[in-house]
Amino acid sequence: MGRTLAEKVWDAHVVRRGSGAEPDLLYIDLHLVHEVTSPQAFDGLRLSGRPVRRPDLTIATEDHNVPTLDIDAPIADPVSRTQVETLRKNCAEFGVRLHPMGDDEQGIVHVVGPQLGLTQPGMTVVCGDSHTSTHGAFGALAFGIGTSEVEHVLATQTLPLRPFRTMAINVDGRLRPGVTAKDVILAVIARIGTGGGQGHVLEYRGEAIRALSMEARMTICNMSIEAGARAGMIAPDETTFAYLRDRAHAPRGADWDTAVAYWRELCTDPDAAFDAEVHIDAAALSPYVTWGTNPGQGLPLSASVPDPARIADENARQAAEKALSYMDLAPGTPLRDISVDTVFLGSCTNGRIEDLRAAAEVLRGRKVAPGVRMLVVPGSMRVRAAAEAEGLDRVFLAAGAEWRSAGCSMCLGMNPDQLRPGERSASTSNRNFEGRQGKGGRTHLVSPLVAAATAVRGTLSSPDDLS
Amino acid sequence: MEPFTTHTGVGVPLRRSNVDTDQIIPAVYLKRITRTGFADGLFAAWRSDERFVLNLEPYRAGSVLVAGPDFGTGSSREHAVWALADFGFRVVISSRFADIFRGNAGKQGLLAAECDQADVEQLWKLLEARPGTEVTVDLREKTVRANEFTAPLRVDDYTRWRLLEGLDDIALTLRHADSIAEFERNRPQWMPVTTPAGTA
Numbered sequence: 001m002g003r004t005l006a007e008k009v010w011d012a013h014v015v016r017r018g019s020g021a022e023p024d025l026l027y028i029d030l031h032l033v034h035e036v037t038s039p040q041a042f043d044g045l046r047l048s049g050r051p052v053r054r055p056d057l058t059i060a061t062e063d064h065n066v067p068t069l070d071i072d073a074p075i076a077d078p079v080s081r082t083q084v085e086t087l088r089k090n091c092a093e094f095g096v097r098l099h100p101m102g103d104d105e106q107g108i109v110h111v112v113g114p115q116l117g118l119t120q121p122g123m124t125v126v127c128g129d130s131h132t133s134t135h136g137a138f139g140a141l142a143f144g145i146g147t148s149e150v151e152h153v154l155a156t157q158t159l160p161l162r163p164f165r166t167m168a169i170n171v172d173g174r175l176r177p178g179v180t181a182k183d184v185i186l187a188v189i190a191r192i193g194t195g196g197g198q199g200h201v202l203e204y205r206g207e208a209i210r211a212l213s214m215e216a217r218m219t220i221c222n223m224s225i226e227a228g229a230r231a232g233m234i235a236p237d238e239t240t241f242a243y244l245r246d247r248a249h250a251p252r253g254a255d256w257d258t259a260v261a262y263w264r265e266l267c268t269d270p271d272a273a274f275d276a277e278v279h280i281d282a283a284a285l286s287p288y289v290t291w292g293t294n295p296g297q298g299l300p301l302s303a304s305v306p307d308p309a310r311i312a313d314e315n316a317r318q319a320a321e322k323a324l325s326y327m328d329l330a331p332g333t334p335l336r337d338i339s340v341d342t343v344f345l346g347s348c349t350n351g352r353i354e355d356l357r358a359a360a361e362v363l364r365g366r367k368v369a370p371g372v373r374m375l376v377v378p379g380s381m382r383v384r385a386a387a388e389a390e391g392l393d394r395v396f397l398a399a400g401a402e403w404r405s406a407g408c409s410m411c412l413g414m415n416p417d418q419l420r421p422g423e424r425s426a427s428t429s430n431r432n433f434e435g436r437q438g439k440g441g442r443t444h445l446v447s448p449l450v451a452a453a454t455a456v457r458g459t460l461s462s463p464d465d466l467s
Numbered sequence: 468m469e470p471f472t473t474h475t476g477v478g479v480p481l482r483r484s485n486v487d488t489d490q491i492i493p494a495v496y497l498k499r500i501t502r503t504g505f506a507d508g509l510f511a512a513w514r515s516d517e518r519f520v521l522n523l524e525p526y527r528a529g530s531v532l533v534a535g536p537d538f539g540t541g542s543s544r545e546h547a548v549w550a551l552a553d554f555g556f557r558v559v560i561s562s563r564f565a566d567i568f569r570g571n572a573g574k575q576g577l578l579a580a581e582c583d584q585a586d587v588e589q590l591w592k593l594l595e596a597r598p599g600t601e602v603t604v605d606l607r608e609k610t611v612r613a614n615e616f617t618a619p620l621r622v623d624d625y626t627r628w629r630l631l632e633g634l635d636d637i638a639l640t641l642r643h644a645d646s647i648a649e650f651e652r653n654r655p656q657w658m659p660v661t662t663p664a665g666t667a
């Protein structure tokens with residue numbers, strides 16, 4: 001019987017088949033490192049006198065803690081500063097390439113890998129960060145790991161793992177204009193739930209997926225973890241090859257041809273079976289927003305806040321009640337009537353150049369509503385430079401938005417970019433958990449188009465709502 | 468790692484589903500560079516409510532957390548496991564765990580054991596009816612007991628073996644150093660390396 005894409009990549013990386021209780025030992029092609037989940041791992045290496053086995057398959061960047069203003073000054077928060085300095089010390093000691101604050105290649109780890117061409121089809125990619133699933137957009141098997149596993153990969157370049165199950169997410173037909181990758185993935189998570197993908201690799205397939213750019217595919221794969229999945233994948237095709245060609249670390253010359261020939265084999269065989277399959281009708285989708293405190297609590301923008309009393313499942317009802325109380329929302333309120341204080345455009349989900357372009361197009365010649373602050377935080381310094389070369393920074397500034405340097409920023413508020421208690425945001429990031437963007441802050445997840453339109457109207461809106 | 472065979476301690480009912488790791492430990496607490504000192508941040512937002520279960524005697528001294536489905540979703544932060552362990556928890560029981568959380572727990576000697584949601588509900592009732600009830604988790608037999616109540620637990624064989632023996636993953640893997648070296652010799656040479664930095 002044929003194999004799925006995920007199974008092909010898995011099989012190509014088995015160092016040793018497990019037997020009995022022992023899992024397979026899987027080789028890791030690329031290990032991405034950042035300052036938050038690595039210090040204890042490097043410490044572990046030091047304690048046991050182990051080196052980094054393959055510094056040449058490892059790369060680090062500073063992203064979670066970094067300020068997005070005054071990046072030339074030392075980090076004001078001493079604890080954040082220590083964490084960043086610890087990464088610098090560790091990378092120097094163990095010979096790991098690092099892109100620190102101020103460097104042209106610095107940025108969010110999941111933006112940096114692909115833009116350097118380090119993420120390629122058929123690879124295994126890990127990082128101490130759950131949104132490593134982003135890299136699956138290239139047909140890589142990419143997944144987040146904990147700090148103990150970070151240490152394991154640093155020491156051995158492998159991980160003991162049990163095969164993941166596979167789930168096909170078929171997005172059939174075509175998306176309507178104004179409906180984006182973010183809307184697709186929010187709809188998928190609303191459908192299968194935050195635990196629906198548990199133990200699975202999701203393979204996104206179908207006409208709508210094939211039509212997406214690489215950046216849009218990254219947005220989709222990025223949020224696979226929010227459906228509980230280990231990873232998300234999309235089979236590589238001409239779009240993938242065109243994106244990779246001539247990137248700094250892409251193969252060249254004859255190597256390029258050899259690589260592309262191999263990459264073309266990386267697709268699910270027609271006779272392969274998935275453990276589960278889901279079908280989504282692309283044409284029926286519209287802009288999606290979340291109303292609750294987990295990414296599965298989302299609805300079309302045209303809907304109203306749901307009434308928990310009408311939810312049959314007891315756990316889901318209680319979760320909805322708690323969410324509405326935290327979000328301070330009344331059942332039946334049209335989502336379009338919800339007003340926000342803050343709009344955040346950025347993160348590893350939607351902080352790439354196409355995201356900034358889409359939002360700038362909406363904001364061109366318009367103003368951010370009075371009383372609303374809009375933060376635009378590019379995913380990397382390269383994205384920032386590209387946006388400035390196109391004049392997008394001037395569009396944002398003219399509209400009254402803030403133009404920042406690269407980092408995770410308000411996606412998780414480890415740096416000074418946070419919501420204050422009770423503040424409400426429309427955010428292009430990936431998590432609307434309680435307090436995620438700052439203690440007591442309330443988050444609605446949206447696409448860049450919805451973020452920009454919301455900034456203009458001050459209430460959750462799509463560009464169609466702007467006259 | 469200390470071997471884990473059985474554990475008996477006060478059970479804590481946490482009637483919430485989808486407890487994500489941002490709730491277990493918010494990002495502002497992740498700036499430490501050690502593996503310890505995270506107990507203060509455990510459930511930080513909820514603990515500011517004095518009625519929260521961990522603020523009540525005798526749950527305060529609990530070591531077996533019984534939570535709703537989809538525990539540990541979201542961020543991969545192992546700090547969530549360190550915070551639970553630092554606070555004194557040795558076991559978390561839920562009908563479903565997020566994969567990364569369960570993996571992280573196994574690495575740190577915190578047992579993340581699954582049981583049916585119906586059994587979780589039974590345990591909740593029991594622990595709420597008689598606060599301070601002790602729960603015994605037996606990893607050899609894969610059972611949980613509290614007073615007369617007994618239920619089976621699900622723990623994957625590899626994690627169970629490593630926990631029972633107290634084995635270190637890295638040392639286990641390094642026994643296969645030859646296989647790793649052999650695999651590396653056969654990798655295609657065109658695959659990317661990070662050093663030296665490439666130029667486009």
Ligand code: SF4
Pocket residue numbers: 063064108109110129131347348349407408411412429430
């Ligand atoms: S942008 Fe947000 S989700 Fe992405 S890596 Fe940073 S903190 Fe994590």
